[in-house]
Amino acid sequence: MSSWTSRFAVAAAIIFAAMSAPASAQTKLKWAHVYEIAEPYHTEALWAADEIKKRTNGKYEIQVFPASQLGNENQINEGLGLGTVDIIYTGVNFAGSIYKPIAITGAPFILRDFDHWKAYRDSSLFAEIAKGYDDKTKHKVAALTYYGQRHVTANKLITKPEDMKGMKLRVPPAPLFLMFTKSVGANATPIAFAEVYLALQQGTVDGQENPLPTIMAKKFYEVQSHIILTGHITESLVTIVGSQVWSKLTPDEQKIFQEVLKEAAAKATDKIRASEQVLAAEFKKLGKTVVEPDREAFRKAAIPLHNDASAGAGWTQAQYDALQAMK
Secondary structure: OOHHHHHHHHHHHHHHHHHOOOOOOOEEEEEEOOOOOOOHHHHHHHHHHHHHHHHOOOOEEEEEEOOOOOOOHHHHHHHHHHOOOOEEEEEHHHHOOOOHHHHHHHOOOOOOOHHHHHHHHOOHHHHHHHHHHHHHHOOEEEEEEEEEEEEEEEOOOOOOHHHHOOOEEEEOOOHHHHHHHHHHOOEEEEOOHHHHHHHHHHOOOOEEEEEHHHHHHOOHHHHOOEEEEEEEEEEEEEEEEOHHHHOOOOHHHHHHHHHHHHHHHHHHHHHHHHHHOOHHHHHHHOOOEEEOOOHHHHHHHHHHHOOOHHHOOOOOHHHHHHHHHOO
């Protein structure tokens, strides 16, 4: 055999081997979120990525991008539609910018407590609303994670809604957050999550609102003296798988993704719930003034806006009534 013939045979063998390679070559996916690497959202996302890889025999390799590396909340929601990210965690109020009913639990004082949140997570109402989002976007809402009760921080004492009148309050850049600021007469200042610390430090805003684990993780307490336990919103994140991924998964793979992402959400939920119950004491040890305001006054100010479309409401009366009836 001539050297040319030999080289041709080797090249043909390489091409044949490449063509006969299994179709299920590894698929790399990007999971984006805005939270810090120490937070349960991120650590459980890493667990889920590893678990999905194991359960699909290495077919899916998921890389998790934390701390707004691939964009802020609005940008990663947009990225899901563009196919530049494949999976995201996002607040329900941001998902609500695309499909309003999914933001229902983001209204102030619409949920009573953590048990009410759990009842909603496990309800046919949530399943119905999630399906509405899926049908509209073709993406898949795979899980709901507890984000915590949101509380106000400031550099002054606040005990009642009137104390917030005219205050420049940073809120996330999603429409429904304006319902809370409207209820207390504060001036809403939408700022991306990654820029909040600097805005507080420089006095661009007077305060912000977030759950205690987030206030700790993002170190907002370093630039705020008072933590006011308003508990005005019982917040959730949804885990969403992009249509470009979900539509290509086999039924068995869809089952694996959903089971793992739900399990990760449940584990993160338990950790967030446990940490928010001890953090008020931790903030006191750090020299912060922790205030227990008149929550009933805040609640009474918010309730009239619950079904007000001009304040951001976008659900039906039937959905609202079903949520309120849950035990």
